[in-house]
Amino acid sequence: MTSPGDAAPVKPPPSFSPGVARASSTSRYSTHASQRRDSVQSLDSNHVDPSVGPSPPPLSATTELPIRSASPYARSLRSSTPQLNRSSLASPDGGRFEGAEDVRSLIIRAFSPVVGVYASVDTDDLVHQKGFPGGFWGLIRPFGEDVPGKIVIRDSVGSSRGWEDYGVRFVDLGGQARYPPDATPGQPPPLTQIDEALTKDLEAAENPLARTLRPKDLAGASTISPLYKDFLHQLLSIPSATPHETFRHPVASVIAISSRNTSPLETLRQLYADTTNGDRRLPEWIHPEYLRYYVLVHDEDRDDIAESTKLYDQMKRHFGLHCHLLRLRSNQCVVTDDDSVEVPECEWVSPAERLSGSAEPLVDLDTDGRLYLFESDVMAIKAFVRELVAQSVIPFMENRVAVWNDQVASRRRGISGRFMSMSRRWAGFGSSSRSSLTGSAGGVSGNYDGARGFYRPDVPEAVLRKMADFAFMLRDWKLAASTYELIRSDYANDKAWKYHAGVHEMCAISLLLNPVSMPAKTKLGDIDQMLDTACYSYHTRCSDVPNALRCLTLAVELLKSRGGLATESAARWAMRAMDLGLVGSIGQVLLSERISACYASRPPLPGVRWGARYRKAGMWSVLAADLWLQLGQPSLASACLEEAEHLYASVLDRNEGVFPMPEMQAFVDNLRHTIQVEYLEARGLNTQESLDAVPPMDTQETSEKLDKRQHRRSLVVNPLESGIQDLADNEGHPDDDFERA
Amino acid sequence: MSYYFTILSPTDAPLFNIAFGTSKSGGDGIARFRFPDTAQYMNQFIIHSSLDIVEEAQWMNGNMYLKHIDTYPPAAAFISAFLAPSGARFLLLHQPPQLPTAGSAAAASTGVGAAAGSGSVSGSSGASSLLGSSFAATASSSRTSSSSIAANPTSPQTEEAVRQFMNEVYENYVKTVMSPFYRQGMEIRSPVFRTRVTAAGKKWL
Numbered sequence: 001m002t003s004p005g006d007a008a009p010v011k012p013p014p015s016f017s018p019g020v021a022r023a024s025s026t027s028r029y030s031t032h033a034s035q036r037r038d039s040v041q042s043l044d045s046n047h048v049d050p051s052v053g054p055s056p057p058p059l060s061a062t063t064e065l066p067i068r069s070a071s072p073y074a075r076s077l078r079s080s081t082p083q084l085n086r087s088s089l090a091s092p093d094g095g096r097f098e099g100a101e102d103v104r105s106l107i108i109r110a111f112s113p114v115v116g117v118y119a120s121v122d123t124d125d126l127v128h129q130k131g132f133p134g135g136f137w138g139l140i141r142p143f144g145e146d147v148p149g150k151i152v153i154r155d156s157v158g159s160s161r162g163w164e165d166y167g168v169r170f171v172d173l174g175g176q177a178r179y180p181p182d183a184t185p186g187q188p189p190p191l192t193q194i195d196e197a198l199t200k201d202l203e204a205a206e207n208p209l210a211r212t213l214r215p216k217d218l219a220g221a222s223t224i225s226p227l228y229k230d231f232l233h234q235l236l237s238i239p240s241a242t243p244h245e246t247f248r249h250p251v252a253s254v255i256a257i258s259s260r261n262t263s264p265l266e267t268l269r270q271l272y273a274d275t276t277n278g279d280r281r282l283p284e285w286i287h288p289e290y291l292r293y294y295v296l297v298h299d300e301d302r303d304d305i306a307e308s309t310k311l312y313d314q315m316k317r318h319f320g321l322h323c324h325l326l327r328l329r330s331n332q333c334v335v336t337d338d339d340s341v342e343v344p345e346c347e348w349v350s351p352a353e354r355l356s357g358s359a360e361p362l363v364d365l366d367t368d369g370r371l372y373l374f375e376s377d378v379m380a381i382k383a384f385v386r387e388l389v390a391q392s393v394i395p396f397m398e399n400r401v402a403v404w405n406d407q408v409a410s411r412r413r414g415i416s417g418r419f420m421s422m423s424r425r426w427a428g429f430g431s432s433s434r435s436s437l438t439g440s441a442g443g444v445s446g447n448y449d450g451a452r453g454f455y456r457p458d459v460p461e462a463v464l465r466k467m468a469d470f471a472f473m474l475r476d477w478k479l480a481a482s483t484y485e486l487i488r489s490d491y492a493n494d495k496a497w498k499y500h501a502g503v504h505e506m507c508a509i510s511l512l513l514n515p516v517s518m519p520a521k522t523k524l525g526d527i528d529q530m531l532d533t534a535c536y537s538y539h540t541r542c543s544d545v546p547n548a549l550r551c552l553t554l555a556v557e558l559l560k561s562r563g564g565l566a567t568e569s570a571a572r573w574a575m576r577a578m579d580l581g582l583v584g585s586i587g588q589v590l591l592s593e594r595i596s597a598c599y600a601s602r603p604p605l606p607g608v609r610w611g612a613r614y615r616k617a618g619m620w621s622v623l624a625a626d627l628w629l630q631l632g633q634p635s636l637a638s639a640c641l642e643e644a645e646h647l648y649a650s651v652l653d654r655n656e657g658v659f660p661m662p663e664m665q666a667f668v669d670n671l672r673h674t675i676q677v678e679y680l681e682a683r684g685l686n687t688q689e690s691l692d693a694v695p696p697m698d699t700q701e702t703s704e705k706l707d708k709r710q711h712r713r714s715l716v717v718n719p720l721e722s723g724i725q726d727l728a729d730n731e732g733h734p735d736d737d738f739e740r741a
Numbered sequence: 742m743s744y745y746f747t748i749l750s751p752t753d754a755p756l757f758n759i760a761f762g763t764s765k766s767g768g769d770g771i772a773r774f775r776f777p778d779t780a781q782y783m784n785q786f787i788i789h790s791s792l793d794i795v796e797e798a799q800w801m802n803g804n805m806y807l808k809h810i811d812t813y814p815p816a817a818a819f820i821s822a823f824l825a826p827s828g829a830r831f832l833l834l835h836q837p838p839q840l841p842t843a844g845s846a847a848a849a850s851t852g853v854g855a856a857a858g859s860g861s862v863s864g865s866s867g868a869s870s871l872l873g874s875s876f877a878a879t880a881s882s883s884r885t886s887s888s889s890i891a892a893n894p895t896s897p898q899t900e901e902a903v904r905q906f907m908n909e910v911y912e913n914y915v916k917t918v919m920s921p922f923y924r925q926g927m928e929i930r931s932p933v934f935r936t937r938v939t940a941a942g943k944k945w946l
Contacts, residue, residue, distance in 0.1 A: 575814045610796035619790040660753040661789055663782040 103224060103232070103557050105165055108513070110236035110348075112166075113393060113473045115144065116173040116253035116290075118275055120267050123258040123297050124174075131332040131371060136256050136297070137172040142344045143381050144170045147389045154398055155476040156405060163475065168389055169348055171239075173253060173280060190238045190546050193351035195584035197234060200355070201227065202586070202633065224597075228590045235553060238546055239350045243285040243454035244498040245506070246469040250282070252291035252393050256326075259296065259303040264311055265318060268294055287457035287466060291396045293322045293388055300329045300376075322392050326384045328377050339375040397470050401479070404467040408460050412486055448494035455499070461490050465503065472510055481510040498544065501537030504530045505551040512558035524566060531555045531573065535580075545582055552577040560598050568613070571598040589627040593640065596620035600647055618647035626671060634678035641672060742894075743772040743836045744946055745784045746938065748914065750926050751828035753792060757929040757938075760784070764943040775816050775839050787813045788832050791820040795832070799824055805911075806904050809895055819894040823907040825914065827925070831907055835894055835946075906945040913937040 119127075119136035132139045144167060151166035241248035255271045257264050272292060274280040282288070294315055298308040305327075312325045333340050373381075447459035455462040468483035484507035491500035508530040511523070531551065538548035552573050559570035574595045578588055596617045605611030621644030628637035652659065659665040748757040760772040776783045791811035798807050811820040816836065823831040893899060917923065917934045 572814070579814055605797075608800075610793075610800065613793045615793045616790040619786045622786070659789070660749070661755055661785040664785045664789060667782040667786075 103229075104513075104561055106229070106232065107236070107509075107554060107557060108475065109145075109165060109167055111247050111473055112145075113168050113251040113397065114241075114248050115168045115170050115293075115388070115393065116250035116275075117141075117170050117256070118173040118253055118271055118280065119256040120258065120261060120271060122260045123256045126258045126260065126297060126299060126328070126330050129330050129332065130328070130373075135172075135174075137170055137174070140254075140381055140385065141170045142346045143378075143385050144168045144389075145347045146344075147386055148382050149386060149390075151390055151394060153394055153474050153476070155474070156401065156471065156479040161475075166389065168251075168385075168393060170254070171248075171250065173250070173275060173282075190240075190351055191549065191582075191584065193355055194231065194234045194238075195586060197351050197354050198227065198231060198584075198586045201230060202631075225590075225593060228594060231587065231590050232553060232557070233348075234351045234354070235546070235550055237348045237350050238550075240546065241286075242498070243283075244465075244496075244502040246287070246466045247473065249286045249466075250290050251397060251470075251473075252293055252388075254293045254295055254388070256295040256297055259298045259308045259311070264296070265314065268315070268319070285454040285457060285462075287462070291322065291392060292319075293324070293392055294319045295324045295326055295384070298325060298327045300327050301331050324384050324387060327380050329374055333372045333374050333377070335372055337372070337374065340372040341375050341378045343371040343373055394474070397474055401467055401470045401474065401476075404463055404470075405479070408463050409467060409483055409486065412460065412464070448496045450495070453496075453498070455496070461487055461494070461496075461499070465499070468503075468506070472506065477510040477514040481507055481514060484510065497537045497541040501534045501542060501544070501547070501551075504534035504537065505547075505554075508534065509554055509558060512555070512562065524569060527555075527559075528569060535576065539580060539582075548580070549577060549582040552582070556594060556598070560594075560601060563601065563603075567598045567602045571595045571616075574598065585627075585631060589624050589631065592620050592624035592627060596624060596643070596647070614647050614651050618644045618651070621647060622668060622671070625675070629671065629675060629678065632678070632682075634675050634682055637671075637675045638679060641668075641675060644668075742768070742838065742946065743774050744942060745772065745774070745788070745834040745836075746910075746942070747785075747788055747832050747834075748929065749788075749792070749830045749832065751830075752926070753789070754926065755785075756829065756927070757934070759935065759938055759942075761939060761942045761946075763946055765946070770943060773838065774836055783816065784818075784834055787816070787818050788820065788834055791822075791832065792830075794820075795822050795824075795830060798822065806907055808900050808904075817894075821900075821903045821907070823911065825911060827918075829914070831910060831914075833903060833907070835899075835903075837894055902945045906941050909941040909945070910938055913941075 117137040117140065124135035127134075127136050127139045130139070134141070147166050147168070150162040150164055152160050152162045153166075154160045239248065253275060255268060255275070257267050257271070261267050275282070275292075276288065296308060296312050296315060298305065308325065312323065315323050447455055447461055449455065455465075457463070457466070464483055464487045468480045468487075471477075471483060472480040484503050488500075488503050488507060491497075491503055508527045511527055511530075534551050535548055538544045538551060556570045556574045556577070559566040559573065562570075574591050577583060578591050583591060596619075599613035599617035599620065602613045603611075621640050625637040625640035625644060628634075628640055648659075649657070659668065742763040743760070744762065745760045746758070747755055750756050760774075762768050762770050762772045764770045774781065774784065790813070794811040795807065798810050805824050805826075807822040807824065809819055810822050812818070813820075818834050818836045821833045821835070823833075825831065913934055914929075917929055917931050918925070920931070923929070
């Protein structure tokens with residue numbers, strides 16, 4: 001929301017200010033265009049960089065708020081600004097503007113295909129020489145996350161769609177650690193790591209020297225708070241290749257050799273054999289038939305291109321079309337080189353890597369922790385990744401989906417599926433005709449290995465799951481949802497609870513991601529049911545906390561982005577996550593803020609004043625402020641409180657900005673006071689000094705308000721409020737007075 | 742069960758407040774909320790936040806008694822509402838006692854079992870709303886399973902008991918506000934009214 005500093009330049013002349021307030025609140029219902037303008041305006045004012053303008057004293061944020069201000073003149077002037085923002089929150093587009101697309105894209109990108117990287121020793125040597133400690137995998141990893149250009153994907157009904165933000169994730173198959181990474185006993189569970197990483201972020205935000213996140217950025221409901229985004233990001237980055245879902249199973253594997261290799265073809269064969277049945281074999285539950293992609297890394301600085309081209313032609317003859325010649329220079333690039341380009345940072349870093357990685361810059365100070373590449377190398381790698389994804393990985397996945405859809409899924413879809421081959425995506429009657437086709441009598445198929453807890457990768461249940469996951473990663477959510485739907489009951493029959501939870505989770509999520517079907521109320525009920533089942537199976541049956549949390553957070557975000565009725569549902573799921581104790585202390589606060597945002601994004605019903613959830617949103621913001629304060633983050637708490645007061649502004653309008661309930665008012669006043677005190681203490685300033693720092697006008701305003709408030713309280717309107725004064729004065733017995741009265 | 746009953750004027754100003762506990766099944770009539778004593782403001786926050794729902798619900802049906810309208814899951818607080826024709830709103834927050842084992846996470850998830858434990862009730866918790874069912878289950882405690890009201894805040898029995906309570910309070914409220922010394926919007930200080938409400942609470946809740 002706007003801080004007073006941002007709002008100051010657009011302060012209307014005082015004589016008009018009541019009119020402005022009213023006009024903006026009516027414009028909410030009048031024309032669409034004015035809504036747009038309002039929201040745009042408020043967005044603009046949000047994006048004003050506080051470091052550019054005269055930086056507002058953060059303290060004044062809490063002191064001059066609508067609730068506190070006593071003189072009617074000051075109040076109306078204040079309330080005009082919140083009103084503007086309110087309309088942007090409440091407008092139907094509000095949900096879209098709130099970084100909803102951003103979150104959606106984040107969630108979609110989190111489920112990117114995984115490509116394994118297995119490089120020969122000589123290739124890794126070459127890359128080490130370039131200064132990359134991570135070997136070939138470390139070199140190409142950052143480039144996989146954002147494939148340049150549009151990737152066109154064809155879905156099951158044959159229509160194509162281009163995606164700008166497609167990406168793949170490279171994982172190391174040849175490194176010291178086996179893929180998938182086992183949970184080593186020494187390491188804390190991933191959620192603890194997330195908590196630690198968040199604490200680090202907060203500390204970094206506190207520290208004025210290494211300030212990456214400014215408190216100004218952390219707050220604000222109109223955009224998603226970076227800290228929460230970070231939390232979501234890390235939650236989705238937990239490297240968990242498990243049998244029950246195939247998102248982290250490699251879709252393809254890059255096998256790389258370099259031009260230094262003396263016996264290239266034999267090495268390639270050896271590498272292939274290693275990953276197929278050698279010591280680098282993937283666990284049994286991963287489908288062994290994934291795409292192999294052969295790469296020849298040519299050393300531009302030392303080797304002859306003619307030789308390499310010859311070898312490359314030979315490779316193509318032997319291994320088919322999935323080959324690439326990558327031309328890299330083997331010299332190390334430093335900043336001072338002419339055409340040096342900084343290597344982008346990896347976006348999807350697991351919490352563990354993040355924790356260990358943040359120590360690195362201290363080790364090698366000379367390179368600043370950053371790596372550089374020649375521009376030609378960057379171009380070559382980008383071209384390679386694009387070709388790999390666009391010409392090999394995507395067609396391979398499309399092909400697999402089509403084949404499995406034909407061979408496995410359509411048969412499961414019953415007799416209707418055969419006749420209506422046009423409507424593949426349509427899933428009905430699955431359960432009725434299923435058992436005869438899988439050749440199993442009764443409910444239990446017998447394909448589930450209960451002792452070891454997984455399906456073999458070639459049984460129909462596993463293949464269907466893999467097909468649905470492929471469709472999901474290809475962003476064909478409709479097919480994915482219908483396929484998940486198809487196998488939902490199978491897992492329950494087999495008592496494969498983790499599979500069961502996963503399939504319910506993904507079914508709900510793909511239904512929510514599917515942009516076409518806007519769920520009606522009944523459909524929302526279905527989704528709620530699925531989420532409930534998923535959450536119960538994950539949490540209670542499997543005690544898989546990270547996945548339960550992932551399921552709930554995704555549900556919250558996607559339901560919230562749906563807007564309307566769904567936001568309330570979103571808030572309920574967030575509460576459920578808090579209630580189950582899935583998150584740590586910081587997570588609790590972040591979720592509280594999120595609940596507030598969910599309620600705030602629910603617009604009032606058209607044409608009437610009621611139907612919004614500003615009181616609820618306000619309450620959760622106040623609670624979040626309280627929690628931040630308990631965590632020793634007064635600046636964040638102040639931002640939350642400010643947000644709460646903006647939210648309450650419209651509700652408390654008729655009560656002149658005072659809470660009708662005395663205990664609430666007392667609590668909020670106390671909270672505000674404590675935040676101020678702690679904020680000053682945290683800044684290491686004494687009160688006098690900070691008051692000097694505040695521009696004189698604000699200081700005057702503040703003190704004036706305090707005085708007048710005392711008067712108004714004791715003299716005006718509500719007889720109950722005399723009780724407030726007593727409460728504020730003697731805190732020892734909070735409610736006796738009021739009760740007797 | 743602990744109860745927090747409040748009467749709000751049409752402008753949301755509280756006219757009357759009382760906190761009491763159940764007197765059924767050996768209860769001593771003293772409220773024991775789940776919040777620590779320093780956090781009693783939470784009751785008011787929850788009541789206040791549920792006004793959003795009241796405002797919506799009052800236009801959706803023609804009854805004076807709106808039944809259970811809102812839930813605050815983290816504290817398992819349930820809100821029932823009653824509308825007076827003058828625009829005054831009666832809000833009752835009821836909160837089941839905390840389970841002896843404070844592990845709320847485990848308790849919530851084993852909800853099915855807990856609800857079955859209080860089987861002497863109607864067992865209608867399954868029919869209640871999405872979160873209602875699980876959180877209601879958190880609420881049900883084996884100690885109070887003999888009393889239908891305490892065990893399950895969303896059961897028809899509870900709704901009925903609350904309705905009786907609301908009606909009785911409404912009757913007394915009408916008598917009180919018709920007093921010539923009462924002006925509209927004033928806080929209700931009558932000790933007689935307070936004792937009557939307490940008696941109604943004892944009788945029905």
